Amino acid sequence: xxxxxxxxxxxxxxxxxxxxxxxxxxxxxGRVLRESITSDRPFPPFDRVAxxxxxxxxxxxxxxxxxxxxxxxxxxxxxxxxxxxxxxxxEVMTGAVLPDGTDCVIPVEKxxxxxxxxxxxxxxxxxxxxxxxxxxxxxxxxxxxxCAGARLLGPQIAVAATVGATTVRVSCQPRVAIISTGSExxxxxxxxxxxxxxxxxxHAIETALHLAGHTRTTRHHIADDAAAIRDLISECLSASxxxxxxxxxxxxxxDFVPDVVTELGVSIHFHHVRQRPGKPLLFGSIAGQTSxxxxxxxxxxxxxxxxxxxxxxxATAQGCPIPSAKERATAILDEDLTFKxxxxxxxxxxxxxxxxxxxxxxxxxxxxxxxxxxxQSDGMLELPEKQTTFTKGSPYPIWRW
Ligand code: AMP
Ligand code: MG
Numbered sequence: 233x234x235x236x237x238x239x240x241x242x243x244x245x246x247x248x249x250x251x252x253x254x255x256x257x258x259x260x261x262g263r264v265l266r267e268s269i270t271s272d273r274p275f276p277p278f279d280r281v282a283x284x285x286x287x288x289x290x291x292x293x294x295x296x297x298x299x300x301x302x303x304x305x306x307x308x309x310x311x312x313x314x315x316x317x318x319x320x321x322x323e324v325m326t327g328a329v330l331p332d333g334t335d336c337v338i339p340v341e342k343x344x345x346x347x348x349x350x351x352x353x354x355x356x357x358x359x360x361x362x363x364x365x366x367x368x369x370x371x372x373x374x375x376x377x378x379c380a381g382a383r384l385l386g387p388q389i390a391v392a393a394t395v396g397a398t399t400v401r402v403s404c405q406p407r408v409a410i411i412s413t414g415s416e417x418x419x420x421x422x423x424x425x426x427x428x429x430x431x432x433x434x435h436a437i438e439t440a441l442h443l444a445g446h447t448r449t450t451r452h453h454i455a456d457d458a459a460a461i462r463d464l465i466s467e468c469l470s471a472s473x474x475x476x477x478x479x480x481x482x483x484x485x486x487d488f489v490p491d492v493v494t495e496l497g498v499s500i501h502f503h504h505v506r507q508r509p510g511k512p513l514l515f516g517s518i519a520g521q522t523s524x525x526x527x528x529x530x531x532x533x534x535x536x537x538x539x540x541x542x543x544x545x546x547a548t549a550q551g552c553p554i555p556s557a558k559e560r561a562t563a564i565l566d567e568d569l570t571f572k573x574x575x576x577x578x579x580x581x582x583x584x585x586x587x588x589x590x591x592x593x594x595x596x597x598x599x600x601x602x603x604x605x606x607x608q609s610d611g612m613l614e615l616p617e618k619q620t621t622f623t624k625g626s627p628y629p630i631w632r633w
Contacts, residue, residue, distance in 0.1 A: 235617060236576040237557070239513065240541060244296035246501055247515045247545045248540035250406055250473065254399045256294040257392055257573040260384050262445035263402035264550040269378040272395045274368030281306070283363040286321040286343060286350045293358050295319075302348045304333050321350055330364055337363035355491060359380045361592050367620065381551050403550035405448040408441060409468035409606060410434050413489065415455040416530055432603060433478040433527075433534045440535065444543050456486040466496055473549070479529030482512045489526045490514055498524050506617055509533040509600035510632035513541070530600040536578045539631045562627035563592035563613060567621040576617040582632070592630060609633070 234242070254268070281287065288300055304312045315322055315333035322331040330337070336358045343350045352358075360377040371377060376393045377543035382577050384392070389400035392400055410458060417431040434451045441449055450472075454464050461480070468475050480489040481503070493516055500516040503526075505547045507513075510533040514526030525542055527534040550583055555561075571577055581592035592613045597605040611632035615622050622628070 233504045233506050233511075234245070234406060234502050235506050236540070236614075239244040239502055239515070240544070241546045242501050243515055243523075243541055244548055246515075246519075247474075247549045248520050249551055251404045252402050253402050253404050256399055257397055259390070260400050260402055263384050263400075263405075263545075264552045265378055265382045265384060265388070265400060266380050266551055267396060267401040268380055268405055269377050269392055269400070271276050271371050271373055271375045271377055274373050275370035275377075275394075276310075276365050276367060276587075278368050279361075280365040281308075281326055281328045281330055281337050281363070282365045283323045283337055283339040285324060285337050285339040285341075287315070287324045287331050287337050287362065288321045289318070289334050290336050290358050290360050290362075292319045293352070297354050300350045300352075302345075302350060304331075307457045307543060313550060323350075328407045335360045335364075339363060352569075357430040381553050383511055383552055402450065403552075404514055406446055406473040406546055406549060407471065407547075408446060408449045408476060409472040410437050410441075410449055410476045410478075410527075411452040411454060411462060411464060411468065412478045413454050413485070417453060417455075417479075419453070419562075431433060432531055436531065436535055437478065437527075437538055440538055440543065444529050444546065447550065456480060456488065458492055461488050462492045462496065465524075469496060469498075469518065469524075472522055472631050474542070474546070475522060475524045476538070477524070477526045479524035479527075481514045481528055493524055493526070493594045498522075505576075506574075507578065508571075509578065510537045510540075511575070513537045515541070528600075530598070530628070532580070532600040532606050535606065535633070536539060539612070539633065540578065540614070541545065557629070558559065560629040563611075563630040564588065564589040564627050565613060565615075565622055565624055566591045566593040568624050569594065569615070571615075571620045574617050574620055577633075578612040579615060580606055581611060581613050581630070583607065583610040583632075589627070590630070 240384040297319040302323050304313045304322040305323045306328045308325050312329040315331050342356050412431050412434045418428050420430050438449050454460050480487045498516040505513050505515040513526045517523045527537045547554050580595050584591045595609045614629040
């Protein structure tokens with residue numbers, strides 16, 4: 233049986249890079265960039281007034297001037313005024329071009345303006361380029377501002393908009409088929425018989441995918457019937473980049489998924505990982521086409537595997553670099569824990585801000601079927617397999633739901 237790190241590396245090696253497409257900037261939220269974005273002008277494109285106030289020539293101050301008649305008003309969006317008369321000033325607004333003939337800005341709070349004459353307080357000692365955001369001081373024209381692989385969140389969209397990128401080239405959205413298996417499961421809309429339960433995994437998986445920006449999902453359900461499972465997976469194989477199955481991957485008589493996917497030509501890269509919960513995880517693929525994940529049906533196991541393996545795999549498939557093991561976010565374990573077996577353990581935790589960082593408080597769980605317990609957690613702490621005792625106060629990787 234392979235380790236968590238080996239499972240992760242195997243998935244990364246087999247999930248192909250998705251294609252790319254051009255989309256309007258307004259539709260690019262959360263997408264992964266597949267081109268580099270460069271500055272078409274310097275950042276900022278002109279000497280930009282950074283405070284409301286007056287612009288003066290600092291030499292006039294050096295020569296002893298303290299009272300500056302206002303020659304004109306420079307608004308944001310207006311072409312630059314010119315100060316031609318010595319010892320005068322231009323009233324300026326944040327975002328305006330620094331007027332020609334001036335070299336610094338004195339904030340409005342630092343002057344007294346009476347009858348269009350600005351008087352400096354004694355404390356002010358203006359120097360060249362005070363309160364001026366200098367042209368090109370952030371980036372030169374032609375600089376790479378965003379590189380391929382960047383996820384387009386607010387700041388990145390702002391940069392793309394500033395350089396006039398009306399469309400951006402991004403990764404295609406993966407087409408994901410989510411299939412739950414199990415004859416005991418009925419739709420949310422049905423009233424279950426005493427021996428049945430409502431399906432929750434497809435909804436939980438779809439929600440996590442949507443929250444991660446993967447919205448091209450379809451939901452399916454199938455009973456524990458080998459022929460029916462074969463037909464559905466066969467249909468989904470040709471229409472999906474990723475198939476996520478839940479249930480039917482363990483060792484029970486009616487766990488048909490491993491055999492069926494093999495029959496359909498999927499190469500199984502691994503089945504079972506040294507972890508708890510989620511040990512029966514299966515991963516296979518049809519090379520260059522479709523990746524198939526078989527998650528154990530237990531709701532906690534299914535979500536653990538989704539967050540630990542599938543969401544990072546989807547980021548990789550979109551060309552988005554994911555943090556290495558050393559760079560991962562951590563949280564501080566808030567209890568001593570001991571396990572019997574050396575398996576990587578994923579522990580649902582509540583996250584609480586602490587003086588020395590984010591504290592991870594294990595939530596009481598009644599096994600890997602305890603959905604209600606899981607709903608009290610914010611994520612899971614990854615406790616490595618090399619240890620069986622874990623002490624309060626140590627940091628471990630955290631995966632948030
Ligand atoms: P399995 O992996 O198919 O053996 O299922 C393990 C357990 O998870 C069983 O108790 C199932 O009833 C439960 N389970 C499987 N699929 C789902 C699902 N979609 N929603 C909720 N529970 C499920
Ligand atoms: Mg089942």
